[in-house]
Amino acid sequence: xxxxxxxxxxxxxxxxxxxxxxxxxxxxxxxxxxxxxxxxxxxxxxxxxxxxxxxxxxxxxxxxxxxxxxxxxxxxxxxxxxxxxxxxxxxxxxxxxxxxxxxxxxxxxxxxxxxxxxxxxxxxxxxxxxxxxxxxxxxxxxxxxxxxxxxxxxxx
Amino acid sequence: xxxxxxxxxxxxxxxxxxxxxxxxxxxxxxxxxxxxxxxxxxxxxxxxxxxxxxxxxxxxxxxxxxxxxxxxxxxxxxxxxxxxxxxxxxxxxxxxxxxxxxxxxxxxxxxxxxxxxxxxxxxxxxxxxxxxxxxxxxxxxxxxxxxxxxxxxxxxxxx
Numbered sequence: 001x002x003x004x005x006x007x008x009x010x011x012x013x014x015x016x017x018x019x020x021x022x023x024x025x026x027x028x029x030x031x032x033x034x035x036x037x038x039x040x041x042x043x044x045x046x047x048x049x050x051x052x053x054x055x056x057x058x059x060x061x062x063x064x065x066x067x068x069x070x071x072x073x074x075x076x077x078x079x080x081x082x083x084x085x086x087x088x089x090x091x092x093x094x095x096x097x098x099x100x101x102x103x104x105x106x107x108x109x110x111x112x113x114x115x116x117x118x119x120x121x122x123x124x125x126x127x128x129x130x131x132x133x134x135x136x137x138x139x140x141x142x143x144x145x146x147x148x149x150x151x152x153x154x155x156x
Numbered sequence: 157x158x159x160x161x162x163x164x165x166x167x168x169x170x171x172x173x174x175x176x177x178x179x180x181x182x183x184x185x186x187x188x189x190x191x192x193x194x195x196x197x198x199x200x201x202x203x204x205x206x207x208x209x210x211x212x213x214x215x216x217x218x219x220x221x222x223x224x225x226x227x228x229x230x231x232x233x234x235x236x237x238x239x240x241x242x243x244x245x246x247x248x249x250x251x252x253x254x255x256x257x258x259x260x261x262x263x264x265x266x267x268x269x270x271x272x273x274x275x276x277x278x279x280x281x282x283x284x285x286x287x288x289x290x291x292x293x294x295x296x297x298x299x300x301x302x303x304x305x306x307x308x309x310x311x312x313x314x315x
Contacts, residue, residue, distance in 0.1 A: 021208040030280070031270040038264030047266060047285040048204045050216035051175065058214055060206040088208075097287060104200045109190035116184055126204035126284035126291075130255070133286040 004110055006152045007099040011145065015045060016068040017123055017135050018075065018089045021058040022051070029081055030059075036074050042067045046095060046133055048126050060124045062135050065091055093123060094138040096145070097131045098152065107132060110151040118147035159311040160265060162256035168201045171218040173246040173281055173293055174227060180211045182235050189234040198223045202251050202291055204284045216282045218251050218293060249281060250299055254290040254310070266290060272305035 023029070030049065037044065044061050051057030063071055068091060075087055100107040104127065111132050115122055120143060124135040136144055183205075193200065203217040219227045228245065237243050259265050266285050273280065278301050282293040294302055306312065 019206065019208055030283070031267055031274055034267035034270060035264070038267045041263055043261070043263040044266070045286065047283065048206050049280070049283040050204060050206060050214050051282075058206055058208045060208075095286075104203075105190050105193035105198060108200060108203055109187045109194060112183070112190070113187040116187065121180070121183070121207070122205070124204070124206045126286055127200070127202060128253070128255075128284065128286055128289040128291055130289060131287050 003151060003153045004106060005101060005155050007101060007155055009099070009145065009148065009152070009154070010097040011141055012045060012095040012097075013138050013141065014065045015062045015093050015095055015135070015138070016065045016089060016091045017060060017062050017093045018068075018071060018087065019058060019060045020075070020085050020087050022085050023049075023057045023059045032081060033075065033078055036078065037071060040070060040074065042071050046124065046126070046135060048124050060135075062093065062095060062124070090123070092138045093135050094141045095133055095135050096141065096148070097133045098148070099131050111148070114147040114151045115144060117150070118143040120144050157268075160256065160262065160309060161311045162254055162259070163313070164255045165306060165310065165312050166253040166255065168218070168251040168253070169296060170221045171201065171249050171251050171293070172221055172224045173249045174217050174219065174231065175244045175246075176215040176231055176235065176237065176242070178213055178215070178235055178237060178241040180207060180213045183213060185235055186215070189230050192230060193227075196226060198226065202282070202293060204282070218249065221247070246281060246295070248296050249293050250296045252292045252294065252302065254292070254306075255288065257288050259285070259288055259290060268309055269305070272308050273302060276301040276305045278302050278305065
């Protein structure tokens, strides 16, 4: 498979991933949860909110590991608005971000292939205008970077 | 509260939203499907997936309306979707990309954004944020209301 040129690759370590499912997503509910996190200085490095219907959504957020206890405490306090949902969290995760130049279908295909080839399960993934970001277990970051180098090369 | 400076606010109208929920073991079939998209010249403006216990993956993506039929067949057959797994489609959605290189460094951007969208009554179908941008998928009928919210929170570049 031809390698695809990218502008850069970035890794972040010492993160934690919190998932809430099912989550009754609405702007109101998201703000209700995210606002106290922001007021406590907890910055979210990654957010993915998705689902099939407004009352059966899932929310995944990644934040610095040092903030996990405070964040989970805040979320548990707010849990009354989604009584049927569960809060799961996982420490020891990291984020790999790839900065591509277009070719989005190809980028995602190669990105997932690289992770699969390395035996790595992406816990969450999103594509923005400038980057593809995947949350994976931190211990697999070196293998992920190694495998990504088989599918992508850096410009310049 | 001061407005947040952003680099750009972009819209991709005429999209369809596909929501797929499947067992995590089927993730291996996703790259070949996306490789087919590449060969067919189908663009994917928005995609994200999350793994929710126990062993369920939710994939959310948008495609241009003209690519919906191919996309639906590719995912339905390529992933062999069968109950309780599902593939659901919502038409007439718009993808909104809020791009500000510094967004990831400011706690509370998404919170403020959702507060205002909530006040305007905008229903959000999917949302992702990382590093430098925030992407929202909403039904196109909510776009005027969403724009009112954006004007209150962001310093939007003109032109």
